[in-house]
Amino acid sequence: xxxxxxxxxxxxxxxxxxxxxxxxxxxxxxxxxxxxxxxxxxxxxxxxxxxxxxxxxxxxxxxxxxxxxxxxxxxxxxxxxxxxxxxxxxxxxxxxxxxxxxxxxxxxxxxxxxxxxxxxxxxxxxxxxxxxxxxxxxxxxxxxxxxxxxxxxxxxxxxxxxxxxxxxxxxxxxxxxxxxxxxxxxxxxxxxxxxxxxxxxxxxxxxxxxxxxxxxxxxxxxxxxxxxxxxxxxxxxxxxxxxxxxxxxxxxxxxxxxxxxxxxxxxxxxxxxxxxxxxxxxxxxxxxxxxxxxxxxxxxxxxxxxxxxxxxxxxxxxxxxxxxxxxxxxxxxxxxxxxxxxxxxxxxxxxxxxxxxxxxxxxxxxxxxxxxxxxxxxxxxxxxxxxxxxxxxxxxxxxxxxxxxxxxxxxxxxxxxxxxxxxxxxxxxxxxxxxxxxxxxxxxxxxxxxxxxxxxxxxxxxxxxxxxxxxxxxxxxxxxxxxxxxxxxxxxxxxxxxxxxxxxxxxxxxxxxxxxxxxxxxxxxxxxxxxxxxxxxxxxx
Amino acid sequence: xxxxxxxxxxxxxxxxxxxxxxxxxxxxxxxxxxxxxxxxxxxxxxxxxxxxxxxxxxxxxxxxxxxxxxxxxxxxxxxxxxxxxxxxxxxxxxxxxxxxxxxxxxxxxxxxxxxxxxxxxxxxxxxxxxxxxxxxxxxxxxxxxxxxxxxxxxxxxxxxxxxxxxxxxxxxxxxxxxxxxxxxxxxxxxxxxxxxxxxxxxxxxxxxxxxxxxxxxxxxxxxxxxxxxxxxxxxxxxxxxxxxxxxxxxxxxxxxxxxxxxxxxxxxxxxxxxxxxxxxxxxxxxxxxxxxxxxxxxxxxxxxxxxxxxxxxxxxxxxxxxxxxxxxxxxxxxxxxxxxxxxxxxxxxxxxxxx
Numbered sequence: 001x002x003x004x005x006x007x008x009x010x011x012x013x014x015x016x017x018x019x020x021x022x023x024x025x026x027x028x029x030x031x032x033x034x035x036x037x038x039x040x041x042x043x044x045x046x047x048x049x050x051x052x053x054x055x056x057x058x059x060x061x062x063x064x065x066x067x068x069x070x071x072x073x074x075x076x077x078x079x080x081x082x083x084x085x086x087x088x089x090x091x092x093x094x095x096x097x098x099x100x101x102x103x104x105x106x107x108x109x110x111x112x113x114x115x116x117x118x119x120x121x122x123x124x125x126x127x128x129x130x131x132x133x134x135x136x137x138x139x140x141x142x143x144x145x146x147x148x149x150x151x152x153x154x155x156x157x158x159x160x161x162x163x164x165x166x167x168x169x170x171x172x173x174x175x176x177x178x179x180x181x182x183x184x185x186x187x188x189x190x191x192x193x194x195x196x197x198x199x200x201x202x203x204x205x206x207x208x209x210x211x212x213x214x215x216x217x218x219x220x221x222x223x224x225x226x227x228x229x230x231x232x233x234x235x236x237x238x239x240x241x242x243x244x245x246x247x248x249x250x251x252x253x254x255x256x257x258x259x260x261x262x263x264x265x266x267x268x269x270x271x272x273x274x275x276x277x278x279x280x281x282x283x284x285x286x287x288x289x290x291x292x293x294x295x296x297x298x299x300x301x302x303x304x305x306x307x308x309x310x311x312x313x314x315x316x317x318x319x320x321x322x323x324x325x326x327x328x329x330x331x332x333x334x335x336x337x338x339x340x341x342x343x344x345x346x347x348x349x350x351x352x353x354x355x356x357x358x359x360x361x362x363x364x365x366x367x368x369x370x371x372x373x374x375x376x377x378x379x380x381x382x383x384x385x386x387x388x389x390x391x392x393x394x395x396x397x398x399x400x401x402x403x404x405x406x407x408x409x410x411x412x413x414x415x416x417x418x419x420x421x422x423x424x425x426x427x428x429x430x431x432x433x434x435x436x437x438x439x440x441x442x443x444x445x446x447x448x449x450x451x452x453x454x455x456x457x458x459x460x461x462x463x464x465x466x467x468x469x470x471x472x473x474x475x476x477x478x479x480x481x482x483x484x485x486x487x488x489x490x491x492x493x494x495x496x497x498x499x500x501x502x503x504x505x506x507x508x509x510x511x512x513x514x515x516x517x518x519x520x521x522x523x524x525x526x527x528x529x530x531x532x533x534x535x536x537x538x539x540x541x
Numbered sequence: 542x543x544x545x546x547x548x549x550x551x552x553x554x555x556x557x558x559x560x561x562x563x564x565x566x567x568x569x570x571x572x573x574x575x576x577x578x579x580x581x582x583x584x585x586x587x588x589x590x591x592x593x594x595x596x597x598x599x600x601x602x603x604x605x606x607x608x609x610x611x612x613x614x615x616x617x618x619x620x621x622x623x624x625x626x627x628x629x630x631x632x633x634x635x636x637x638x639x640x641x642x643x644x645x646x647x648x649x650x651x652x653x654x655x656x657x658x659x660x661x662x663x664x665x666x667x668x669x670x671x672x673x674x675x676x677x678x679x680x681x682x683x684x685x686x687x688x689x690x691x692x693x694x695x696x697x698x699x700x701x702x703x704x705x706x707x708x709x710x711x712x713x714x715x716x717x718x719x720x721x722x723x724x725x726x727x728x729x730x731x732x733x734x735x736x737x738x739x740x741x742x743x744x745x746x747x748x749x750x751x752x753x754x755x756x757x758x759x760x761x762x763x764x765x766x767x768x769x770x771x772x773x774x775x776x777x778x779x780x781x782x783x784x785x786x787x788x789x790x791x792x793x794x795x796x797x798x799x800x801x802x803x804x805x806x807x808x809x810x811x812x813x814x815x816x817x818x819x820x821x822x823x824x825x826x827x828x829x830x831x832x833x834x835x836x837x838x839x840x841x842x843x844x845x846x847x848x849x850x851x852x853x854x855x856x857x858x859x860x861x862x863x864x865x866x867x868x869x870x871x872x873x874x875x876x877x878x879x880x881x882x883x884x885x886x887x888x889x890x891x892x893x894x895x896x
């Protein structure tokens with residue numbers, strides 16, 4: 001279900017009303033969140049709910065074992081019931097609908113039986129491991145299982161395909177390897193990372209595990225942020241499920257604004273810029289042409305700039321709507337974007353862009369690798385490795401790997417040159433120069449990110465640096481870009497001016513009325529011009 | 542806080558008025574919308590008809606078109622009795638907004654051109670009775686013919702086909718295919734239409750004929766609702782038509798409707814002819830969506846070839862609702878007259894008329 005769809009317009013108010021009717025009954029509210037989140041996700045594809053249920057049961061039990069908490073038989077049976085219901089509800093109907101016993105049906109059955117056995121016998125099995133190793137073994141197992149599921153669904157074909165290509169290049173023959181038709185489950189990268197952060201935090205004794213599978217299930221599948229983040233941390237979000245929610249009118253007002261502004265960014269800015277971006281990139285997406293873009297280098301450059309704003313508007317829109325919906329339900333999700341395009345250096349950028357992922361990578365990858373504690377060489381290696389894996393997290397494509405490599409490279413270069421805090425303390429013109437320069441570097445990264453193949457990157461670079469000229473198309477594209485990004489720039493200027501992301505309270509009620517009118521009418525007009533709501537870019541990751 | 546707000550209750554009407562005026566201004570600047578009020582009511586035979594005795598205007602950037610609807614719900618500048626005048630070849634036409642001549646003056650509409658051209662030929666004395674209603678599909682047209690159209694004693698039944706009919710026919714749920722046989726499924730199809738009294742209210746007419754915001758909101762809403770209804774009906778039909786394998790279920794329903802229409806006309810002694818309004822891609826690319834109806838293979842006129850001869854000229858309003866321009870109407874009317882002239886000149890009615 002998309003936030004910008006009619007279905008969600010009916011879904012959310014219904015859940016919201018029911019949720020506050022249950023106010024004072026925390027367990028019932030959590031159960032409602034769990035059920036509505038599964039409904040929300042199942043609207044896209046019911047089968048993959050089983051994967052979420054599997055991760056939920058596995059990590060829920062693993063965390064308790066890591067903490068050495070006594071897991072009662074009643075709790076274990078609840079877990080077995082949870083996964084059995086998930087199998088019966090989400091996998092079985094699909095298997096029987098097709099008339100034959102499908103591979104999914106068999107694999108699901110095996111997984112259900114194995115997981116149930118593991119849950120029931122878990123405490124016994126753990127007791128057979130030497131005590132000093134118990135916690136380490138369990139947390140390693142959860143990391144391996146989570147990454148295996150993620151790797152299989154997201155990267156299996158990518159690695160097989162790459163291996164085939166390499167084999168063909170080296171030996172001149174194509175190896176016979178079975179390719180599986182695997183559908184990428186929406187949001188798998190987000191909820192897998194969220195689940196891993198929980199077990200690791202419990203392992204690090206930074207938080208307590210929860211004894212309630214409903215609580216953990218609701219935390220992991222919380223619908224506002226389930227499919228595209230922010231990637232929450234157990235220690236931030238889970239305690240919010242463990243205390244009573246209190247209606248707060250100010251928070252609700254801010255939540256409504258976040259939803260409206262998010263929808264505006266998605267429907268008005270991102271979806272319209274995507275037309276411009278696709279008109280230039282689209283011809284190269286299938287890799288069928290090597291001709292330079294006919295509109296000249298300026299048009300190519302404008303398309304890259306447009307993509308920079310498209311992806312920002314699109315992704316931050318999702319985060320804003322997620323945070324807004326959560327606020328209306330009494331939750332506070334982490335801030336995912338902090339005006340990333342005013343960053344003056346790469347470190348600054350990663351503290352502003354997709355903060356929930358970059359901080360995840362910092363806390364669970366960069367720092368465990370040694371961070372900056374083991375000398376310069378190791379620091380650079382760790383930075384590069386973290387960014388490479390961050391790139392690969394986005395998808396199974398070499399362009400994402402290259403993007404990660406590029407991000408690692410500029411992080412390392414800035415450090416090598418001793419300018420890793422460049423522009424941080426500058427003001428006025430100098431600050432503007434730093435911001436503009438770093439924006440160019442960011443856009444080069446976005447060119448790599450948007451290109452569907454490596455050839456496109458070289459063609460576009462050749463167009464920008466070797467065929468830089470104006471054209472009628474370039475001038476039209478320029479005006480289109482300006483006409484859609486000015487509201488974004490204006491709001492960001494106000495956010496900087498007022499040092500607050502929520503600027504509405506600073507204005508008179510009459511100005512507020514007009515801002516709301518403008519926003520809502522724009523959403524209405526541009527949404528009605530679309531044949532169907534467009535997906536968010538980060539759904540693909 | 543609420544009690545403080547309640548003290549300002551008297552400001553509410555002003556606030557509402559301000560919001561409406563600001564919305565109107567926004568739409569006029571950002572999304573200028575053509576104002577195209579549609580006055581349709583439910584006919585006693587269960588489908589929509591034009592509200593009789595109405596005069597109203599459609600306003601676009603470059604035109605202001607007057608619509609006069611006579612006492613029988615026909616866009617015409619005169620009353621038309623059921624009884625056919627002697628020595629007259631009568632064509633009764635059914636269609637949607639293309640048939641009604643949206644976005645052009647009555648005299649420029651293709652049915653007016655057709656009537657004029659046939660009469661100019663000197664081979665027949667023709668009268669066209671236009672029972673088109675904006676939004677109609679073949680199903681509603683067939684019901685209109687069976688209840689109202691036949692009363693005009695047509696010599697020729699002329700049905701205008703448009704791609705939207707595929708969905709309109711499903712959405713109406715007036716007919717259904719049971720084991721490949723067309724059955725009447727419901728007696729009425731009256732999608733949300735304004736109350737007749739409302740249509741006469743001066744305030745409503747002031748808004749409907751002058752407000753771009755109202756026009757935009759109405760169009761957006763009706764488009765969404767129509768898509769939803771068509772999608773639901775299509776799904777139901779596909780589920781009930783597991784045996785339809787060679788073409789989509791919605792195509793099968795339209796084929797059956799056109800076939801039934803032709804046979805009903807023939808049973809009453811009338812010829813049958815169809816106009817296939819092409820789908821417009823750009824000024825040189827037009828596609829046909831007319832379903833393959835074996836019994837009508839030689840009784841369909843598509844203007845695609847005639848449009849192709851006028852490469853690059855504007856056949857459909859590009860900045861409007863995409864109906865025919867006066868040029869498009871003229872080409873369709875002329876082309877159709879060439880097809881119908883042999884039918885009309887050989888008919889008994891034409892022979893009565895003499896040279």
